[in-house]
Amino acid sequence: MSKILTYLINNQHDIEETLLQLVEAESPSKNKMLTDKCGLVLKESFETLVGGKVEIIEKEAVGNQYRFTYGDGTETEQILIIGHYDTVWDQGAIPIRKEDGKLYGPGTFDMKGGLAVTLWALKALKEFGHFGKRKVVFLVTSDEEIGSEHSRALIEEEARKSEMVFVPESSISHSGAVKTFRKGIGIFKLIVHGKSVHAGIDPWSGASAIDELALQIADIKSLDNKEEGVSINIGTISGGTRTNVVAGYAEADIDLRFRTKDQAHELEHALLDRSSFIKGTMVEMQGGINRYPLEKTDSVMGLYQQMKEIALRHGYELEQGSSGGASDGNLTAGLGIPTIDGLGPVGDGAHAENEHVVLENLPYRAALIAELIKRNSR
Ligand SMILES: [Zn+2]
Known part of the structure; x- marks a missing residue:
């Protein structure tokens, strides 16, 4: 087991806490007041856990968006991680509860779980003093669930500066497989x-x-x-x-x-x-x-191979899968930037009432992201 994974396992409780705070700050895409509150929770988590550069991109119609930067990096091309903190759920539409080792609630799987493990991946890298040659930009938007009209240009602008893009969106239900193809x-x-x-x-x-x-x-x-x-x-x-x-x-x-x-x-x-x-x-x-589709190109498969190896070292089998649904990963892939999607935690029920994530392997999913960054930025 890697040092990073051990560290994250030791912080299981706090990872769950980060996730819970994000979920409790409910954030329906069309409610700017609520989404902005969730954005602040996210910003605070980043500042407390990681503490890099924070830029707020103010939006009038939707929640404000955030560009978090980790490390300085000497390489011109950055690693980009994209996520969204809005959900499809109106406030109070589904209850938040822990049951059988799972956290149920709005946006747990799509995709606050992915935001929480990304924050902790960066935290772990910082803890071990890993600042690679590439800076990492973690861009979090607020309107993915309503078509990304207010973030598309921003996502594409950041993607053009990037060597590769990781998308901690919900993984394939139950198996946790990552997504190497989207229609x-x-x-x-x-x-x-x-x-x-x-x-x-x-x-x-x-x-x-x-x-x-x-x-x-x-x-x-x-x-x-x-x-x-x-x-x-x-x-x-x-x-x-x-x-x-x-x-x-x-x-x-x-x-x-x-x-x-x-x-x-x-x-x-x-x-x-x-x-x-x-x-x-x-x-x-x-x-x-x-x-455009997120096509299964050689460079996408290369990223998947790396993740598979990392997972194996942790004793996990990491599968790949595809989705008929689109995400913001399609935008970056459409520009020809190698993009791997579905890096979020194991769970099920995106956009459904049983939406949940499995808590036990949050540390493992965070470690996957941390080590993928590490490999590609040294
Ligand atoms: Zn999503």
Whole structure:
């Protein structure tokens, strides 16, 4: 067992305490007052445990965001760790409780557990005087659960200065496997304008936006391809006014998922390039690719191999897995920066009422991150 892991095991109680404090400061993405309070808890934890440079990025619409820096480093490229402290839960929506060695509560798994183990990973490195050649920037944002609109530019700016990115997001449920692949996502809105007329008097002089929408949907769904990992979900449709009126307007919201950047470009093109089937209607597709996939590149697999070796030395088997859901890791991976995701603790129930983390191996998960930093910054 490494010195780092022994140290972290000896601090099990305090690691749990750090996590509990973060969870108790509930932080629904859309409540700036509450999220800011949680941000302060995070800031204090960093100052007490690690004590590096703290920069606050003030935000008006969402909680303030934080850039914590550990070490000075002589290498120009930094190691970037990204996380978010907002959760999907309204205040009081699910209870916080400890049971059977697990901590249940809002954001325990997604991803305050990941924030707590990262803080303790840095604390352990500091304790042993490890300041590597690369400085470590721990960037924590406040709007990941609502699309990262207010943090995307910041994340991308930091990623461009980085050699690699670690994302202590929730791991694969139960197994704790890290994520070496995430699908990309596109968000589109299809708008159809028709010509509204009386459905009885002279229906053929009109042009139904709903009929056109139905044809468009059938056409769009033909791009869905399970084998290629491409899925298209028409999530909502609406349109028309009354049964006796030919619909003048209809629209649909579309969610696209894909495996590769090449697919993304092809699909985006196919979706945006629309013409109408029915004379007299007009179609307009809005939106586009929101996040590129986190692809399983050689450099991502290299990071996974390192983690696997570190885990083995601690007596753990560390698996890898993939997710159909996107995270901010997709943003950094989309820029071509090697990104490994799902480094948070073992647990289950992200966005679900049984959300929890397993407390027993928090020290091990913190040690994984600490030693991964150590290896890559010396
Ligand atoms: Zn998350």
